[in-house]
Amino acid sequence: MAAPVRGIQLTRAEGLVLVLETPKGRGVFASKDIPARTVLEVCPVLVLDPVENKEYIEKTDLYNYTYNWPYTPTGNGKDHLKGSEKPPTTTQAVILGLGSMFNHSNIQQNVGWERDIANRLITYTALRDIKEGEELCISYGQRLTFQDTEADEYFEDTGPEDITSWLDYTELID
Numbered sequence: 178m179a180a181p182v183r184g185i186q187l188t189r190a191e192g193l194v195l196v197l198e199t200p201k202g203r204g205v206f207a208s209k210d211i212p213a214r215t216v217l218e219v220c221p222v223l224v225l226d227p228v229e230n231k232e233y234i235e236k237t238d239l240y241n242y243t244y245n246w247p248y249t250p251t252g253n254g255k256d257h258l259k260g261s262e263k264p265p266t267t268t269q270a271v272i273l274g275l276g277s278m279f280n281h282s283n284i285q286q287n288v289g290w291e292r293d294i295a296n297r298l299i300t301y302t303a304l305r306d307i308k309e310g311e312e313l314c315i316s317y318g319q320r321l322t323f324q325d326t327e328a329d330e331y332f333e334d335t336g337p338e339d340i341t342s343w344l345d346y347t348e349l350i351d
């Protein structure tokens with residue numbers, strides 16, 4: 178009998194489909210009801226060298242797919258960004274698997290994610306019960322690199338009385 182394989186358990190929940198043409202490009206949707214707290218996907222990540230990221234990746238479309246990731250300086254001085262005396266403590270990471278396909282929503286965020294720094298993984302989990310047909314969305318935060326298709330809805334939802342949201346909104350369209 179073969180020895181058991183030791184490794185990290187990878188998960189992809191059932192009931193996830195990739196829809197190719199949505200107003201946000203491709204997106205992940207539920208093809209069946211998904212209960213809250215379901216682990217949707219465990220994604221390995223590729224942590225980028227900060228200098229390579231700055232010099233190359235940031236100039237490509239991949240820039241729109243990377244996540245912030247902590248960086249431990251090598252100590253060899255080769256990871257200093259141009260003009261900086263100190264090595265960076267953060268870099269960017271490319272998320273493999275379905276992780277890179279989750280679109281952003283401020284108003285319908287239903288997926289949370291957590292970094293596992295030591296194992297270079299991200300785990301995506303359902304934040305609430307998700308109904309068949311819903312898009313699965315994470316929040317990218319407030320500083321977006323594109324025009325949010327839901328920005329108007331977000332504004333209508335929060336209203337100008339809510340000064341914090343108003344400021345967030347103006348930041349998005351700057």
Ligand SMILES: C[S@@+](CC[C@H](N)C(=O)[O-])C[C@H]1O[C@@H](n2cnc3c(N)ncnc32)[C@H](O)[C@@H]1O
Nearest residue numbers: 201202203241242277278280281323324325326
């Ligand atoms: C990580 S990718 C997500 C997958 C992407 N839709 C695709 O087709 O490859 C991020 C990109 O998706 C698009 N996107 C994500 N959320 C969006 C939103 N709320 N409004 C408009 N575009 C969005 C933007 O083009 C963004 O740069």
